[in-house]
Amino acid sequence: MKPLTASTPLCATVDPELWFxxxxxxxxITEAKTLCRQCRSKEACLEQALSPAGRIVEGIAGGLTKDERQELIRSRGLGLAQRYSVGRLPAKSKRHAATTV
Structure with missing residues (x-):
C-alpha cells in the first residue's frame, strides 16, 4: 500500500463502501458528498469519472452522484460520440432541425 501524503485523495483513506x-x-449520500467536496482531487476525480476512458458509473465521484454525473454529461453535450471516443458527431443542419421539431 502506498503511504498517505497530502495529495492522497480522501477516498483512499476511508472504507470504499462509503462511496456506494x-x-x-x-x-x-450526504456523508460521501461532504468528504468528496473537501478533497483536493475532486476536480480531477470528476473529470476522470466523466471521461470515456475512466468512466465511473456507480457511486459518488467528484462530489456527484451517478444521476448528477449523467445530467452533467447531458448538459455538456457529451453524447454517444464522446462516450465511446469516436469524436464529435457533426452538428445537425438548420433544415434537419426544422423538420424534426
Whole structure:
C-alpha cells in the first residue's frame, strides 16, 4: 500500500463502501458528498469519472452522484460520440432541425 501524503485523495483513506450508498440512503449520500467536496482531487476525480476512458458509473465521484454525473454529461453535450471516443458527431443542419421539431 502506498503511504498517505497530502495529495492522497480522501477516498483512499476511508472504507470504499462509503462511496456506494443506495439511491435512497440520503445520509450516506450526504456523508460521501461532504468528504468528496473537501478533497483536493475532486476536480480531477470528476473529470476522470466523466471521461470515456475512466468512466465511473456507480457511486459518488467528484462530489456527484451517478444521476448528477449523467445530467452533467447531458448538459455538456457529451453524447454517444464522446462516450465511446469516436469524436464529435457533426452538428445537425438548420433544415434537419426544422423538420424534426
Amino acid at each position: 450508498p443506495s439511491d435512497t440512503d440520503i445520509v450516506g
